[in-house]
Amino acid sequence: MMATSEAFLRGSVISRRTGVYCFSTKQSCSRTIKNLGKSFVELSRGVNGGWGPNALKTRFDHLSCKCEQAENVRELSFGDEKGTQIHGTDDIWSNNQKAELVQQLGYENGNLSSLGKVEKEENVDSIEDEAWKLLRESVVNYCGNPIGTIAANDPADSSIMNYDQVFIRDFIPSGVAFLLKGEYDIVRNFILYTLQLQSWEKTMDCHSPGQGLMPASFKVRTVPLDGDDSATEEVLDPDFGEAAIGRVAPVDSGLWWIILLRAYGKVTGDLSVQERVDVQTGIKMILKLCLADGFDMFPTLLVTDGSCMIDRRMGIHGHPLEIQALFYSALLCAREMLAPEDGSADLIRALNNRLVALSFHIREYYWIDMRKVNEIYRYKTEEYSYDAVNKFNIYPDQIPPWLVEWMPTTGGYLIGNLQPAHMDFRFFALGNLWSVISSLTTVDQSHAILDLIEAKWSDLVADMPFKICYPALEEQEWRIITGSDPKNTPWSYHNGGSWPTLLWQLTVACIKMNRPEIAEKAVAIAEKRLRRDKWPEYYDTKRGRLIGKQAHLFQTWSIAGYLVAKHLLANPASAKILVNPEDSELVNAFSCMLSASPRKKRGQKAAPNQSFIV
Ligand code: GLC
Numbered sequence: 001m002m003a004t005s006e007a008f009l010r011g012s013v014i015s016r017r018t019g020v021y022c023f024s025t026k027q028s029c030s031r032t033i034k035n036l037g038k039s040f041v042e043l044s045r046g047v048n049g050g051w052g053p054n055a056l057k058t059r060f061d062h063l064s065c066k067c068e069q070a071e072n073v074r075e076l077s078f079g080d081e082k083g084t085q086i087h088g089t090d091d092i093w094s095n096n097q098k099a100e101l102v103q104q105l106g107y108e109n110g111n112l113s114s115l116g117k118v119e120k121e122e123n124v125d126s127i128e129d130e131a132w133k134l135l136r137e138s139v140v141n142y143c144g145n146p147i148g149t150i151a152a153n154d155p156a157d158s159s160i161m162n163y164d165q166v167f168i169r170d171f172i173p174s175g176v177a178f179l180l181k182g183e184y185d186i187v188r189n190f191i192l193y194t195l196q197l198q199s200w201e202k203t204m205d206c207h208s209p210g211q212g213l214m215p216a217s218f219k220v221r222t223v224p225l226d227g228d229d230s231a232t233e234e235v236l237d238p239d240f241g242e243a244a245i246g247r248v249a250p251v252d253s254g255l256w257w258i259i260l261l262r263a264y265g266k267v268t269g270d271l272s273v274q275e276r277v278d279v280q281t282g283i284k285m286i287l288k289l290c291l292a293d294g295f296d297m298f299p300t301l302l303v304t305d306g307s308c309m310i311d312r313r314m315g316i317h318g319h320p321l322e323i324q325a326l327f328y329s330a331l332l333c334a335r336e337m338l339a340p341e342d343g344s345a346d347l348i349r350a351l352n353n354r355l356v357a358l359s360f361h362i363r364e365y366y367w368i369d370m371r372k373v374n375e376i377y378r379y380k381t382e383e384y385s386y387d388a389v390n391k392f393n394i395y396p397d398q399i400p401p402w403l404v405e406w407m408p409t410t411g412g413y414l415i416g417n418l419q420p421a422h423m424d425f426r427f428f429a430l431g432n433l434w435s436v437i438s439s440l441t442t443v444d445q446s447h448a449i450l451d452l453i454e455a456k457w458s459d460l461v462a463d464m465p466f467k468i469c470y471p472a473l474e475e476q477e478w479r480i481i482t483g484s485d486p487k488n489t490p491w492s493y494h495n496g497g498s499w500p501t502l503l504w505q506l507t508v509a510c511i512k513m514n515r516p517e518i519a520e521k522a523v524a525i526a527e528k529r530l531r532r533d534k535w536p537e538y539y540d541t542k543r544g545r546l547i548g549k550q551a552h553l554f555q556t557w558s559i560a561g562y563l564v565a566k567h568l569l570a571n572p573a574s575a576k577i578l579v580n581p582e583d584s585e586l587v588n589a590f591s592c593m594l595s596a597s598p599r600k601k602r603g604q605k606a607a608p609n610q611s612f613i614v
Helices: 002-017 031-044 053-060 070-076 095-105 126-137 168-181 185-197 251-268 277-291 321-337 342-366 370-377 401-406 429-437 443-455 475-482 500-512 516-527 556-570 572-577 584-595
Strands: 139-142 145-149 217-225 228-239 367-369 412-419 422-428
Touching (some): 126 556, 139 217, 145 185, 168 251, 168 572, 185 251, 185 277, 251 277, 251 321, 277 321, 277 342, 321 412, 412 429, 422 429, 429 443, 500 516, 500 556, 500 572, 516 556
Antiparallel strands (some): 139 145
């Protein structure tokens, strides 16, 4: 059995590579390939519980290529011919769908006549022209095909570190920009090649990524071809955090991958990618990893510090909001895409249960506004009972003085993290914006978040949108929580810095709530400086007045974020590709749970199959 499997594996690679084994003996360039090879043997023996050989074969078919074989590029491109047929953008949505969209997005003033249309070059102003030029210059090719964009592309910068890699999270706005522009290949390639990189190893030791994990980033390396000094080959070299500063685990990568996959299908109408066996397997592996049992009792995902956009120690270990919002969105996107089959019934059941429990938990316990601050202020503590009001035993003294001053009378937001006896009251932008986009928050809560953004404009937007979190950790708190991180000093980088890339998420959230004027105002502010300042990664100081101390220039997601925001403001209906509309079944289940709320008796069963502590 093993011999056959190996022969099949090698055979499939050999046939594509005209006699060149892709299992290079070089440690540095063949990690992925070796892992996959090993896993294949395990899997074919049934060790990993039966991903079919078809799924594996499809994966192996695209592993690597010989750079000089330009004529083979087409052969190496993905899928069947049908798959490469993508619908023109003009006919993405029928009139009925447009009408449905108006209803779903509640967006009536938007320019629906331009729905799905590619911007006309002559209407694009020169900042956008420059942004497009820069975005194209950041494109990375693999075997002659565009596959992603590097994180930053500043030729004058000698301290580029890993910013010459394709980061999964950084590529999302690039991918969306390309999709909206009608250029689909790069996104399709990105989706399928990163799928090749997904970890297939079982977690046998503490130093290998868990099965299903997507890398944080990858690099295309050109390496000498074994046995042939005159030739080279390209290999994809992923980083799952094992080389990253602080060895942080990229929990968000797989979630973003699912979100982009759905967006690709929505824009192109080409569902053949999401229907592929290997892609379905990839989705399931991510879900299994996220839905696996642990010791934790909450429906939220328990993660280590630095597992998302904030990829350094910033006191966000536990159940950070950003991960929960992306998790929720990815669950909804995956549910839309998973092919119904007997084998996935349990997974889909677990997914549905988790959606209900997660939305209840976040909406109830992460929400904060003036009323809630007052409630916490008067909390009784040490309540031992099933129907405790102060379930997480929050001591009122935890309410930070800044919060009482800062909280507007109208408006509210989701706190950054919730753990036993601990609420992180900081406002984290991405988590809040993505909660609006994914309908993790109720309609009222979503509006309240935008109300808060308007009320706190001078803190959250000021001279450059958008503050990654508010407020900054200072002095002793900074010392203890960041470990005296010199990059994360107060009002810099992750610690209260301003990140232009967040413009696109702000724009989607505002369009979803039919309040695009908020995003328009923010884009107008950013526009005054971004090009002049060379598209920095982030800005420093309380008002975002200075270019970040160590910010990279020509940061790709600053460029792409701006482009996506501009496109969506001109074509608001296109935001549909990213938005998760409120699910009516979830609303019902949610109201069931509310009526059996924690403030009532626990004895009342909340919802069928409900198996999470709420
Ligand atoms: C920084 C950011 C991270 C981003 C990376 C590349 O580490 O914190 O979110 O992915 O830079 O731009």
